[in-house]
Amino acid sequence: MNDNPFERLLALKDTMTPWALRAVVTLKVPDLLADGPLGVPELAARTGTAPDALHRALRLLAARGVFTEPEPALFAPTGLSRLLESGHPMSLRPWLDLDGAIGRGDRSCVHMVEALRTGSPVHERAYGRGVWDDLAADPALAASFDEAMHHRAAMLAPALAAAYDWRTVHHVLDAGGGTGAILAELLRSHDHLRGTLLDRATAVAAARAAWGDTAEGRRCTFVEGSFFDALPAGADVILLVNVLHDWPDEHATALLRRCREALPPGGRLLVAEHVRDATADAGLLELDLLLLLVYGGRERTLDDFRAVASPAGLELTEVTRTKAGVSLLAHSPRVTW
Missing domain, CATH: 3.40.50.150 (Vaccinia Virus protein VP39)
Incomplete structure (x- = not known):
């Protein structure tokens, strides 16, 4: 563990990595890289994104070990990105896809201050209706939740x-x-x-x-x-x-x-x-907070x-x-x- 408290806090406050990860999963970049390296121009064309913007997100995720960049603007899969592919038997894609029910729920986190003040969920604040009504109103959203x-x-x-x-x-x-x-x-x-x-x-x-x-x-x-x-x-x-x-x-x-x-x-x-x-790990404590939100x-x-x-x-x-x-x-x- 890094003993420098300033650097530890900088790592804890990181917002870009979690959202960049969700964004490229939503765009199915791991699926596109499943068969091998692709350049940014092709990835941008196939995902409907701006090449420079996509390159910035992929560079960050490569620095975090999600992808590799063997040549400038060329990205390749890793063991981590394999777990984000749709076809992987233990795929984490359904949990990160911002178009799906779970990723949609993650967006409620921007209202965390209100949740802490009220002790109540904030999904309705984000989307105009509670999570179960949200699923009932949208079959595609319900299917993503079921998946x-x-x-x-x-x-x-x-x-x-x-x-x-x-x-x-x-x-x-x-x-x-x-x-x-x-x-x-x-x-x-x-x-x-x-x-x-x-x-x-x-x-x-x-x-x-x-x-x-x-x-x-x-x-x-x-x-x-x-x-x-x-x-x-x-x-x-x-x-x-x-x-x-x-x-x-x-x-x-x-x-x-x-x-x-x-x-x-x-x-x-x-x-x-x-x-x-008392031994609960950070993952369970994170879920505990998300369940409230x-x-x-x-x-x-x-x-x-x-x-x-x-x-x-x-x-x-x-x-x-x-x-x-x-x-x-x-x-x-x-x-x-």
């Missing part, structure tokens, strides 16, 4: 399939399960399971199209709906993966109350999320999870840290006499 969530879910799926004794489960409801990457993996890994996928219409349609005709899809019911309404009955396990952190406490409790109502005697709720504690949500401690679950009639009974870094928090209906 980003699918990439994240696909990375978590193997760890969640291995982190619980699914042999004891008959039917799992994945509430807010997006395009079903995690539920599909559970059904694929445990062929005795039946599943129900519940989410917004665009996500459920994408799931049905992607894997509805597979062996897993034939053991799954696809339901369009909201987890703030009565949930489908019949599942002995309800799964919430990275759902609660999108919501403030009162909404989280309302959602958990719906889960409690749908659970049969002996049923369990499994919540898969990061648990914030865009969604009004938060990353929670174990005490926070207990605080939102208890009024819903649920008791946190077990915590398992998965290989993917998230924890699986098992809840049982609280017995009242």
Whole structure:
């Protein structure tokens, strides 16, 4: 680490690199360089940009190691830029594309002072409507959100399939399960399971199209709906993966109350999320702040999870840290006499 405090602050205040990175991803420059080096004139022509302006952004990103510049005004890919290509299995493109839902949310950061003063999300200040209304009004935006969530879910799926004794489960409801990457993996890994996928219409349609005709899809019911309404009955396990952190406490409790109502005697709720504690790294703390700005949500401690679950009639009974870094928090209906 650089010990010069002035230079450390200069590095921390950098605004150009994050936005230059998002800009070239939005313009699909990493895709254009996937097959090898290209010069600035061709890149500018194919992206509809001004050559000098594009060159300045690419020079900065080359200095940061995202690309290389083997000759003046000639740029080539690197291991970092490969992760920004659309076709990479772990592509970060959906998270940086300024035309997509996640990049659109990032723009809310310019209103951070207001968020700090009010403690409320500022997405509506930036776009005239809250994030969920924004997605509902724009199918292309909703599709980009579903794509980003699918990439994240696909990375978590193997760890969640291995982190619980699914042999004891008959039917799992994945509430807010997006395009079903995690539920599909559970059904694929445990062929005795039946599943129900519940989410917004665009996500459920994408799931049905992607894997509805597979062996897993034939053991799954696809339901369009909201987890703030009565949930489908019949599942002995309800799964919430990275759902609660999108919501403030009162909404989280309302959602958990719906889960409690749908659970049969002996049923369990499994919540898969990061648990914030004193060792939380900067990446999780960054996400915690972004959740406030865009969604009004938060990353929670174990005490926070207990605080939102208890009024819903649920008791946190077990915590398992998965290989993917998230924890699986098992809840049982609280017995009242």
